[in-house]
Amino acid sequence: MDEPRRRRPFWYLLRRPDAVRTEVDAELRVHLEMRIDELRARGLSRGDARREAIRQFGDLDATREYCWRQDRAKENRMRRTLMIEDLAQDLRICVRGVLRAPVTAVVIVLTVGLGIGATTAVFSAVDAALLRPLPYKDPDRLVRIFTDAPPNRFPFSVADYLALTAEQTQFEQVAAYTSRGMTFTDGASADRVRGREVAGDYFGLLGITPAQGRLLNANDGLPGSARVVVVSEDFWQRRLAGRGDAIGRAVRLDGESYTLAGVLPRGAGPLEQGQDFFVPAQWKPPTRKGPFFITVLARLRAGADRAAAIEELHGINKRLFPIWRASYQDDRATWGLLDLKAHVVGDVRITAGLALAAVGLVWLVACANASNLLVARVASRRRELAVRAALGASRGRVVRLLLAESALLASSAALIGVGLAFAGIELLHDFGAGYFPRTQEVAFDATAVWLLIALTASSVLLFGLVPAAHGAGGAMDESLRSEGRTSTGSAAVRRVRRLLVATQFAIATPLLVVAALLLVSLNQLGRVDLGFDTRNVVTGVVLLPQSQYSDAGRISAFWDELRRRIAAIPGVAGVAFADGRPPNDVNNFNNFDLEDAPTPPGQSQPITPWVAVTPDYFRVLGLPLVEGRLLDERDAQAPNLLAIVVDRAWARRFYPRASAVGRRIRSGGCTTCPWTTVVGVVGEVKYAGLDKPDDGTVYQPMAPPRMSRDLILRTNGDAGAAMAAARQVIRGMDPNLALANVATIDEMVARALERPRSLSLLIASLAIVALTLSAIGIYGVMAYYVQQHTKEIGIRLALGGSRRRVLRLVVGQGMQVVAMGVGVGVVTALALTRLTSSLLFGVSSSDRATFVAVCAVMLAIALAACIVPAARASGLQPAAVLRSE
Amino acid sequence: MPPPLPLLQGTLDLLVLRALAAGPMHGYGIALLVHGRTDGHLAIEDAALYQALHRLDRRGLVEAEWRPSENNRRARYYSLTPDGRRRLREETANWRRYARAVEAVLQGS
Numbered sequence: 001m002d003e004p005r006r007r008r009p010f011w012y013l014l015r016r017p018d019a020v021r022t023e024v025d026a027e028l029r030v031h032l033e034m035r036i037d038e039l040r041a042r043g044l045s046r047g048d049a050r051r052e053a054i055r056q057f058g059d060l061d062a063t064r065e066y067c068w069r070q071d072r073a074k075e076n077r078m079r080r081t082l083m084i085e086d087l088a089q090d091l092r093i094c095v096r097g098v099l100r101a102p103v104t105a106v107v108i109v110l111t112v113g114l115g116i117g118a119t120t121a122v123f124s125a126v127d128a129a130l131l132r133p134l135p136y137k138d139p140d141r142l143v144r145i146f147t148d149a150p151p152n153r154f155p156f157s158v159a160d161y162l163a164l165t166a167e168q169t170q171f172e173q174v175a176a177y178t179s180r181g182m183t184f185t186d187g188a189s190a191d192r193v194r195g196r197e198v199a200g201d202y203f204g205l206l207g208i209t210p211a212q213g214r215l216l217n218a219n220d221g222l223p224g225s226a227r228v229v230v231v232s233e234d235f236w237q238r239r240l241a242g243r244g245d246a247i248g249r250a251v252r253l254d255g256e257s258y259t260l261a262g263v264l265p266r267g268a269g270p271l272e273q274g275q276d277f278f279v280p281a282q283w284k285p286p287t288r289k290g291p292f293f294i295t296v297l298a299r300l301r302a303g304a305d306r307a308a309a310i311e312e313l314h315g316i317n318k319r320l321f322p323i324w325r326a327s328y329q330d331d332r333a334t335w336g337l338l339d340l341k342a343h344v345v346g347d348v349r350i351t352a353g354l355a356l357a358a359v360g361l362v363w364l365v366a367c368a369n370a371s372n373l374l375v376a377r378v379a380s381r382r383r384e385l386a387v388r389a390a391l392g393a394s395r396g397r398v399v400r401l402l403l404a405e406s407a408l409l410a411s412s413a414a415l416i417g418v419g420l421a422f423a424g425i426e427l428l429h430d431f432g433a434g435y436f437p438r439t440q441e442v443a444f445d446a447t448a449v450w451l452l453i454a455l456t457a458s459s460v461l462l463f464g465l466v467p468a469a470h471g472a473g474g475a476m477d478e479s480l481r482s483e484g485r486t487s488t489g490s491a492a493v494r495r496v497r498r499l500l501v502a503t504q505f506a507i508a509t510p511l512l513v514v515a516a517l518l519l520v521s522l523n524q525l526g527r528v529d530l531g532f533d534t535r536n537v538v539t540g541v542v543l544l545p546q547s548q549y550s551d552a553g554r555i556s557a558f559w560d561e562l563r564r565r566i567a568a569i570p571g572v573a574g575v576a577f578a579d580g581r582p583p584n585d586v587n588n589f590n591n592f593d594l595e596d597a598p599t600p601p602g603q604s605q606p607i608t609p610w611v612a613v614t615p616d617y618f619r620v621l622g623l624p625l626v627e628g629r630l631l632d633e634r635d636a637q638a639p640n641l642l643a644i645v646v647d648r649a650w651a652r653r654f655y656p657r658a659s660a661v662g663r664r665i666r667s668g669g670c671t672t673c674p675w676t677t678v679v680g681v682v683g684e685v686k687y688a689g690l691d692k693p694d695d696g697t698v699y700q701p702m703a704p705p706r707m708s709r710d711l712i713l714r715t716n717g718d719a720g721a722a723m724a725a726a727r728q729v730i731r732g733m734d735p736n737l738a739l740a741n742v743a744t745i746d747e748m749v750a751r752a753l754e755r756p757r758s759l760s761l762l763i764a765s766l767a768i769v770a771l772t773l774s775a776i777g778i779y780g781v782m783a784y785y786v787q788q789h790t791k792e793i794g795i796r797l798a799l800g801g802s803r804r805r806v807l808r809l810v811v812g813q814g815m816q817v818v819a820m821g822v823g824v825g826v827v828t829a830l831a832l833t834r835l836t837s838s839l840l841f842g843v844s845s846s847d848r849a850t851f852v853a854v855c856a857v858m859l860a861i862a863l864a865a866c867i868v869p870a871a872r873a874s875g876l877q878p879a880a881v882l883r884s885e
Numbered sequence: 886m887p888p889p890l891p892l893l894q895g896t897l898d899l900l901v902l903r904a905l906a907a908g909p910m911h912g913y914g915i916a917l918l919v920h921g922r923t924d925g926h927l928a929i930e931d932a933a934l935y936q937a938l939h940r941l942d943r944r945g946l947v948e949a950e951w952r953p954s955e956n957n958r959r960a961r962y963y964s965l966t967p968d969g970r971r972r973l974r975e976e977t978a979n980w981r982r983y984a985r986a987v988e989a990v991l992q993g994s
Binding site: 030034037059 | 930935936942954960
């Protein structure tokens, strides 16, 4: 107990400023009265005495002023000291109080800190990605233009792009880019680097200025221009040693010499992130409408009407359509535009919302938990507080004391939160790029600081006000008179605490349900059958530079030689080439028309993944031949595409009741090409992603003069060693060639699962924190209940009540609260999980088994938390209890 | 009797502190005491006296408290604080040195 060291004149703080004036006046009046008395005693009349007294006094008004000033100065100084002393005392009492229950304090600080930190970090990411404008010049006028063929949106073709740039009037600028991989050689090694071909004034449109040299402009793309390249800051640092005189030097890419024109600034923008180089695009004049591979960017004129711009796009597309009717028939496809930001950010709204909701809810649960623990502390300290009040501490002072305690805890939590937020933002910088857009722009900036301050202040109010209102409310003297254990506030305390605990469960339930649904999805994804034995299959990409391999015969010879040499490596059981890899690396989708079920005019033709393979491919992967025959060397030699193999899903989709073998199709929208015949059906394989349905795949023979091939090896033993040997072989054949994107199929599957795995682990750990806090909450409430009712339970037991009934009573009390919370939680979850259905795979958002399992787990854990205090209650020795009272 | 002398700067505070050395006293009492001790040789206005009291109070050399007076009026009684007592000792010693020095010069002529 803290004894006030000396009486604190609290009235000093409450006195009105006028008090000083009155006091001085009174003092001077008394003086004058005394003087008048003395003068009258000497025989002066009343009036004379008065006049004489005032005369003798001197300048009365000036003195009064002077005294006021002096007193007020003193008063102000005292008030300041008192305030500081009070604060210091509050703090001392707080620290002592907090240290008296260190576990409570640690739990509160850690969990609220986690909530504050995680919420800040996630909000920073969401703010950077979704809320902030793009870091380009006048970003709200930037749009992406695309081909709109619902439900698909796909890029432009060369024909589209040329028509758009020639005819548009609504845009200030139009530019485009495509992705391109090239092999960078510096004499010592050959590496695959990622970059972009850009057309038009790409950098001018985005308003990017160079860090060094100049950037590309529209003229660089004119036929016959010198080869120039712009590289990223990272590329310049890593590959060009950050040399200041690098501008104007030669950079060897794909065996060609490019002149380094400029270097981009660090972290130029989200579109440039992860790109090593930029070269001018030089596209050949189109001979047909497709292929579609160009991403088009445009800047609207200032004040331009979007509707008018869209109108114009539709008009140009309509005029263009008849020109290419021979190779493209889908007349419902048109052109559309969307904000560039939507294109950059992509479809992360749901993930972002889910993550933000999860961390925010954990923060709320942590605050509810803190509130609950503090209410309990206040309840057990009512006597102390009552003593304080009796000794002269005002009610306001008691509330202030309790709030100060909450503030102390919240500030400690905020410190943890700052650390966590910093760590989280660093983590996002280092590893976030694969999971979330624009993570390079996440920063611990003013927004984050304000959010942190707001969260901390709200924490103080959330977990401080309830206990404070509680500590100050109610009749204080009753607490003093009562025996402390069965204090009068206990019923109200119980009500508040039950409400808090029920809230915790109500929040934790939906979190746990979502986490469980995500984990079930992840499990389902992991169990997806790829359609073949994935063990010991390793792949990589080989790309031939155009300059040295321009002759079809030479290319063909190279691939044959490569296959022969790799097949000779010990441990290699089979080698094949393809232009796509399971489970999610398909490069081509193609449209086609069936001979016996032609697509009616004006409708979109079916589109499926389209993989070019060498004949060995099926054997290397181990795909079963269901019907017909496999592709062979003669199919590859044919000048036209005459034979294809389809998979079982394709056959089922288009010929559910008959054999697909022998059917004929025309692909790519061609109406005059010779028919292509389906010669065989093989087992299905996932190419478009684990979570995508089997829509059918078409295999065509790989034409020999192909610059880029995926190398696919099946090995008998260590796949890594075989791939290393293959790398040696390639280097031996041509030191300028690189083997890129090396991965086993299992690694590719694991990589495909990384995003859903991270998300489900994040949500699951947050849900577990929420569940743990809820369990702590119900345990605390029941322990308190038992403590409050020790006497009652003792009497019950003494009167012959069974221990079983006591156990049931206590557990029943607790589970009632839990059931209420879980019930509300389940209803909320039913409403909310639907929003996350796009993140789920193989499980419905209202999956009954998951809901039941989650409820069961929650109830079981709550039961365990209730049984501990219940067992203590039923184990009480009645005699001991009653004696102690 | 010659006319009362004007007070030297700074001496009033010393006189007030000295008057309070005997015990708590209200303003009027101090005025009477100082007047009596000096036999009216020093001209001390009540105004100046009160200003000195409040100044000393602000500086923490005296403290004030309302108390009933001898003829049952509530009056503001002043008493020395420990700081005030120390200051009284110092100032008294200073004054004595000062007076001796002045006296020595005057006697020497």
